[in-house]
Amino acid sequence: MRLNFAIFxxxxxxxxxxxxxxxxxxxxxxxxxxxxxQVNTVFDAETEPDSSFVPLMFYQGDxxxxxxxxxxxxxxxxxxxxxxxxxxxxFFDAPEEYQSEIQGxxxxxxxxxxxxxxxxxxxxxxxLSDLDGRFYGNLTSRWNIQSGDWxxxxxxxxxxxxxxxxxQYFSLAxxxxxxxxxxxxxxxxxxxxxxxxxxxxxIGSAGLTGIDKEAYESSAIAQRxxxxxxxxxxxxxxxxxxxxxKVPSKSYLRISQGWATPxxxxxxxxxxxxxxxxxxxxxxxxxxxxxxYGQLLTDEFFGFPVEIYLTPGFIWxxxxxxxxxxxxYVIALKAYTTFDWPVKWRVGLAEGLSYIxxxxxxxxxxxxxxxxxxxxxxx
Numbered sequence: 001m002r003l004n005f006a007i008f009x010x011x012x013x014x015x016x017x018x019x020x021x022x023x024x025x026x027x028x029x030x031x032x033x034x035x036x037x038q039v040n041t042v043f044d045a046e047t048e049p050d051s052s053f054v055p056l057m058f059y060q061g062d063x064x065x066x067x068x069x070x071x072x073x074x075x076x077x078x079x080x081x082x083x084x085x086x087x088x089x090x091f092f093d094a095p096e097e098y099q100s101e102i103q104g105x106x107x108x109x110x111x112x113x114x115x116x117x118x119x120x121x122x123x124x125x126x127x128l129s130d131l132d133g134r135f136y137g138n139l140t141s142r143w144n145i146q147s148g149d150w151x152x153x154x155x156x157x158x159x160x161x162x163x164x165x166x167x168q169y170f171s172l173a174x175x176x177x178x179x180x181x182x183x184x185x186x187x188x189x190x191x192x193x194x195x196x197x198x199x200x201x202x203i204g205s206a207g208l209t210g211i212d213k214e215a216y217e218s219s220a221i222a223q224r225x226x227x228x229x230x231x232x233x234x235x236x237x238x239x240x241x242x243x244x245x246k247v248p249s250k251s252y253l254r255i256s257q258g259w260a261t262p263x264x265x266x267x268x269x270x271x272x273x274x275x276x277x278x279x280x281x282x283x284x285x286x287x288x289x290x291x292x293y294g295q296l297l298t299d300e301f302f303g304f305p306v307e308i309y310l311t312p313g314f315i316w317x318x319x320x321x322x323x324x325x326x327x328x329y330v331i332a333l334k335a336y337t338t339f340d341w342p343v344k345w346r347v348g349l350a351e352g353l354s355y356i357x358x359x360x361x362x363x364x365x366x367x368x369x370x371x372x373x374x375x376x377x378x379x
Contacts, residue, residue, distance in 0.1 A: 028059065055352070124138065170218055207228045297309060305337075334350035
């Protein structure tokens with residue numbers, strides 16, 4: 001439903017202020033991908049979790065970065081060492097009967113120290129926790145191998161899981177009341193990118209994880225090893241376009257006001273927002289205001305004059321009779337194209353993630369009507 005809101009106010013109520021610096025700047029690495037994820041779970045379950053589609057975003061700026069499932073910022077950076085704050089999406093492949101009790105993914109926060117041991121070899125040391133303070137730590141060694149259109153990134157890692165973390169995500173203590181101790185699990189994986197043409201890449205990864213003795217001996221676990229596979233495609237910086245190394249220093253601010261509606265996306269696009277198949281316009285007049293910033297990443301996509309921006313945003317959902325004020329945080333990549341017909345039009349399409357402090361009234365109502373479980377984090 002948050003996507004429905006966004007389309008409505010972007011089309012009807014967007015106010016754009018664009019400004020540019022005549023100086024050009026080096027094009028920074030960027031990318032947007034989508035992968036299908038399939039996992040062989042360690043839990044005692046009759047069926048394996050369904051495959052899911054996962055969005056990936058990539059960007060490497062001077063301070064801010066996105067690395068697939070990870071978003072962060074450099075607190076300190078020099079030639080071979082960097083100290084970062086990071087936020088990472090982690091997956092929880094619970095048996096189907098528990099999916100209504102806990103989301104299949106969660107956000108972890110922490111710090112990371114990364115060092116380049118030798119050329120094309122990195123070592124990461126991380127300390128993270130989920131949003132409820134359950135801690136774990138990672139030690140990862142990663143290699144980068146490039147040959148022609150191929151790029152391979154094998155890695156080995158060890159994860160120390162606190163007793164609270166292990167109990168929450170492996171013995172399912174919230175459902176089974178079984179508490180277990182801390183443990184160390186190991187993982188081996190390899191990521192691969194294949195450059196097909198221009199900005200188009202095929203991407204994938206495969207990994208194998210061996211869980212610790214404490215987790216394995218809990219009643220919820222059926223096997224010691226689990227596998228995870230990602231396969232998909234991405235639009236990334238064209239590494240073969242050596243002539244494209246400068247882009248204009250261009251950015252914008254957009255302030256918007258929106259009104260909630262239960263209408264479907266097709267209804268919104270044609271202006272039919274007063275009714276839909278199962279209801280009428282929002283009787284409580286729920287509203288929100290937003291502020292988005294856009295920074296130009298490139299002005300060329302597959303050789304065409306398409307501008308792509310990195311666009312973080314903040315949305316304030318106002319209180320009403322049925323909801324309190326809520327805050328929503330968005331990060332996305334957005335492509336714009338401009339054409340004349342019969343006047344100049346500017347059309348944009350964004351892909352990204354949004355996180356809201358509490359699900360809004362109209363979204364919760366829609367999820368209940370459709371029989372789905374709502375989520376604070378959405379694509």
